[in-house]
Structure formats: structure tokens, C-alpha cells
Amino acid sequence: MRRRQSHPLQLDLFPFLSILACTIGTLILLVVVISASGLGRERSxxxxxxxxxxxxxxxxxxxxxxxxxxxxxxxxxxxxxxxxxxxxxxxxxxxxxxxxxxxxxxxxxxxxxxxxxxxxxxxxxxxxxxxxxxxxxxxxxxxxxxxxxxxxxxxx
Structure with missing residues (x-):
């Protein structure tokens, strides 16, 4: 009788990490745009x-x-x-x-x-x-x- 080899369940995290990296990049871009727009205004x-x-x-x-x-x-x-x-x-x-x-x-x-x-x-x-x-x-x-x-x- 042949034994069946058990394979551990492999989970690929690449899609999760790429979504997380894109979200962080978008948030950084948003912070930079908001900060730059505030710096451009002169106090009157x-x-x-x-x-x-x-x-x-x-x-x-x-x-x-x-x-x-x-x-x-x-x-x-x-x-x-x-x-x-x-x-x-x-x-x-x-x-x-x-x-x-x-x-x-x-x-x-x-x-x-x-x-x-x-x-x-x-x-x-x-x-x-x-x-x-x-x-x-x-x-x-x-x-x-x-x-x-x-x-x-x-x-x-």
C-alpha cells in the first residue's frame, strides 16, 4: 500500500502584500498633496x-x-x-x-x-x-x- 504524502497547505501572500503596498503608497501620495497645497497658501x-x-x-x-x-x-x-x-x-x-x-x-x-x-x-x-x-x-x-x-x- 502506498502512503499518501501529506503536503502542507501553502498560502501565497503576494496579492495581499501588493495591495498593502499600493494602499500605503496612495496614502503617502495623499499626505504629500495635502501638505503641499497647504504650503502654497500665503497668510493674508x-x-x-x-x-x-x-x-x-x-x-x-x-x-x-x-x-x-x-x-x-x-x-x-x-x-x-x-x-x-x-x-x-x-x-x-x-x-x-x-x-x-x-x-x-x-x-x-x-x-x-x-x-x-x-x-x-x-x-x-x-x-x-x-x-x-x-x-x-x-x-x-x-x-x-x-x-x-x-x-x-x-x-x-
């Missing part, structure tokens, strides 16, 4: 906020924007022309005098546009002369500055 509205963990945590910030034509005081959006920056009777001079009287309760945050470095240097000099604390942030020319209204945490 940018908000500068005082950090809660900064050393100025208890102070109230005042926001300025240095541009080529002068300094814009936010949120009122008052433009102080470049020629009037050193005048004590200008809106900037009055603001710095008020901040000097306030002492350690208020400070300035300045958004510096690429074309506004000359104005920034003048504002920084005047703020240091007045003893007013300040912070500054380089700001892209295409971005629109969004300054929160007093009493609001962010822009609407």
Missing part, C-alpha cells in the same frame, strides 16, 4: 499677540506698524508721517509721553515691514529715550496686520 491676515509667558505678562501692549511712509498706530490706524516722527507734538510723541507716565504698566509691540526699518530705528530710539519697553516682530510686506480691539483676545 496675521495677528501679533503678546505672549502670556513673556516678561511683559502684566503689561498692556500698544501696537505700532513701521512702514516706508511712517508709523501706523493701531487699532485707531493713525499714520504718523516719517517727517513727524521726532516731533514731541505728533501722535507718536504723545503716545510715548503717556507711556512714560504709565511706567511699567504698558509697552509697545512694533510690526516692522521690510521697507520700514528707517522708521523702526527712529521709533526704537525715541522709546528707549523715553524709557518705554518695546518688542518688535519682522513682518512680511504682503501680510495684513490684524490688531485686536481693546478688551478682545483676537481679531474678528
Amino acid at each position: 491676515n496675521v495677528q501679533i499677540l503678546a505672549r502670556e509667558n513673556a516678561q511683559n505678562g502684566e503689561r498692556t501692549p500698544h501696537y505700532l506698524e513701521c512702514r516706508r511712509e511712517g508709523v501706523i498706530i493701531h487699532p485707531q490706524k493713525v499714520l504718523v508721517p516719517k517727517a513727524d516722527l521726532d516731533q514731541p507734538t505728533s501722535t507718536l510723541g504723545i503716545l510715548l509721553a503717556n507711556l512714560r507716565r504709565q511706567g511699567d504698566r504698558e509697552y509697545i509691540i512694533i510690526a516692522v515691514r521690510p521697507d520700514g526699518f528707517d522708521c523702526f530705528e527712529e521709533v526704537r530710539y525715541q522709546a528707549e529715550q523715553a524709557g518705554v519697553a518695546l518688542g518688535y516682530e519682522p513682518f512680511n510686506a504682503e501680510w495684513k496686520l490684524c490688531v485686536p480691539a481693546p478688551g478682545q483676545g483676537n481679531c474678528s
Whole structure:
């Protein structure tokens, strides 16, 4: 009598692995496309906020924007022309005098546009002369500055 040889059951995993590899490849492609589409978008509205963990945590910030034509005081959006920056009777001079009287309760945050470095240097000099604390942030020319209204945490 002949014995029958038992063959172990062989299972071919090649179709499963190829489907798995195609699925992983598709998911990677999807992640790359979604990431690339998010990188291509420019931010249009940018908000500068005082950090809660900064050393100025208890102070109230005042926001300025240095541009080529002068300094814009936010949120009122008052433009102080470049020629009037050193005048004590200008809106900037009055603001710095008020901040000097306030002492350690208020400070300035300045958004510096690429074309506004000359104005920034003048504002920084005047703020240091007045003893007013300040912070500054380089700001892209295409971005629109969004300054929160007093009493609001962010822009609407």
C-alpha cells in the first residue's frame, strides 16, 4: 500500500502584500498633496499677540506698524508721517509721553515691514529715550496686520 504524502497547505501572500503596498503608497501620495497645497497658501491676515509667558505678562501692549511712509498706530490706524516722527507734538510723541507716565504698566509691540526699518530705528530710539519697553516682530510686506480691539483676545 502506498502512503499518501501529506503536503502542507501553502498560502501565497503576494496579492495581499501588493495591495498593502499600493494602499500605503496612495496614502503617502495623499499626505504629500495635502501638505503641499497647504504650503502654497500665503497668510493674508496675521495677528501679533503678546505672549502670556513673556516678561511683559502684566503689561498692556500698544501696537505700532513701521512702514516706508511712517508709523501706523493701531487699532485707531493713525499714520504718523516719517517727517513727524521726532516731533514731541505728533501722535507718536504723545503716545510715548503717556507711556512714560504709565511706567511699567504698558509697552509697545512694533510690526516692522521690510521697507520700514528707517522708521523702526527712529521709533526704537525715541522709546528707549523715553524709557518705554518695546518688542518688535519682522513682518512680511504682503501680510495684513490684524490688531485686536481693546478688551478682545483676537481679531474678528
